[in-house]
Amino acid sequence: EVHLVNSGGGLVQPGGSRRLSCAASGFTFSSYWMTWVRQAPGKGLEWVATITQDGSDRYYVDSVKGRFTISRDNGKNSLYLQMNSLRVEDTAVYYCTNEDWYRFEYWGQGALVTVSS
Amino acid sequence: QSALTQPPSASGSPGQSVTISCTGTSSDVGDYNYYNYVSWYQQHPGEVPKLIIYEVSKRPSGVPDRFSGSKSGNTASLTVSGLQAEDEADYYCSSSAGRGNLRVFGTGTKVTVL
Numbered sequence: 266e267v268h269l270v271n272s273g274g275g276l277v278q279p280g281g282s283r284r285l286s287c288a289a290s291g292f293t294f295s296s297y298w299m300t301w302v303r304q305a306p307g308k309g310l311e312w313v314a315t316i317t318q319d320g321s322d323r324y325y326v327d328s329v330k331g332r333f334t335i336s337r338d339n340g341k342n343s344l345y346l347q348m349n350s351l352r353v354e355d356t357a358v359y360y361c362t363n364e365d366w367y368r369f370e371y372w373g374q375g376a377l378v379t380v381s382s
Numbered sequence: 383q384s385a386l387t388q389p390p391s392a393s394g395s396p397g398q399s400v401t402i403s404c405t406g407t408s409s410d411v412g413d414y415n416y417y418n419y420v421s422w423y424q425q426h427p428g429e430v431p432k433l434i435i436y437e438v439s440k441r442p443s444g445v446p447d448r449f450s451g452s453k454s455g456n457t458a459s460l461t462v463s464g465l466q467a468e469d470e471a472d473y474y475c476s477s478s479a480g481r482g483n484l485r486v487f488g489t490g491t492k493v494t495v496l
Contacts, residue, residue: 300485302431309385309490310423310431310474324483327383360430367419367478367485368436375430 267291267371269361274376281351281380287344287361287373295319295339298364301346303357304375311357314346315364329355351380386411386475386488393494394465402491404458404475410486411477412456419478420458422451426471435460462493470495 273285285301301313314335315324323335334347344361358377362369387405394400404420406412411420422435433442435451438458448463458477462469475488 302487309472310425310476310487311385312476312485312487315485324485326484366437367476368421368433369423369431369476370433370436370442372430372432 267363269363269371269373271359271361271373271376274359274378276379276381277351278382279351279353279380282347282349283351283378285346285348285359285361285376285378289342289344289361289363292363292371294337294342294363299335299337299344300362300364300369301335301344302360302362302369302372303355304360305354305357308357313359316344348378351378353380356380383479383484383486386477386486388473388475388488388491390489391492391494393496394462395496396465396467398465399461399463400465400493401459401461402473402475402493404460404477404488406456406458406477406479406486408456409481410479411453411458413478413481415481420451420453421476422449422458422460423474423476424469424471425474431474465495467495469493 268290270288300315316335332350336345358375360375361373423431425431438453439451479486
């Protein structure tokens with residue numbers, strides 16, 4: 266059974282940093298692109314970032330480019346999102362998902378990041 | 383990187399059908415080179431999104447055939463036939479974009495079963 270477990274959420278001040286993690290099991294992690302999707306409170310889904318199987322290519326939504334970094338450790342079956350220079354508008358539940366040709370089949374439970382002073 | 387456009391709400395009585403549109407541009411939904419990469423997600427309140435349609439019209443295992451997808455030009459559509467109470471949820475489309483390097487979600491549609 267596929268499991269994606271998000272961790273690392275919490276309260277952070279504007280301008281601060283936070284690192285999210287996603288532990289994967291139940292599938293061949295190294296064979297899948299992986300993606301972060303976020304959802305602000307009461308709002309819709311927003312694609313944030315995607316990383317290829319070997320980590321050689323990474324793609325970001327314009328609003329986080331230069332501030333967020335997606336990475337992975339295939340030896341640990343883990344995905345990460347390093348978030349720097351956080352803004353109030355980054356407040357959201359962050360989901361990790363596996364991606365197979367632009368479809369997101371399995372989702373983590375989400376990690377709430379609240380950016381507030 | 384603008385969100386795909388969906389109607390904010392749609393509704394129908396049990397047993398009826400409801401169709402939700404998802405309008406993009408020639409750079410995403412209508413991209414000639416990535417024309418098949420539209421998917422749909424169902425999200426009940428407080429729950430994680432669930433994939434219900436991928437590659438425009440394919441259903442993952444376990445998704446009822448009451449859910450169907452189609453696409454024409456820059457607009458994709460999701461039809462829910464034979465509406466049931468449990469279909470009341472938010473629905474989001476998504477597509478490849480930016481010559482395949484990006485992804486984009488729709489604005490979301492709240493479906494109400496009357």
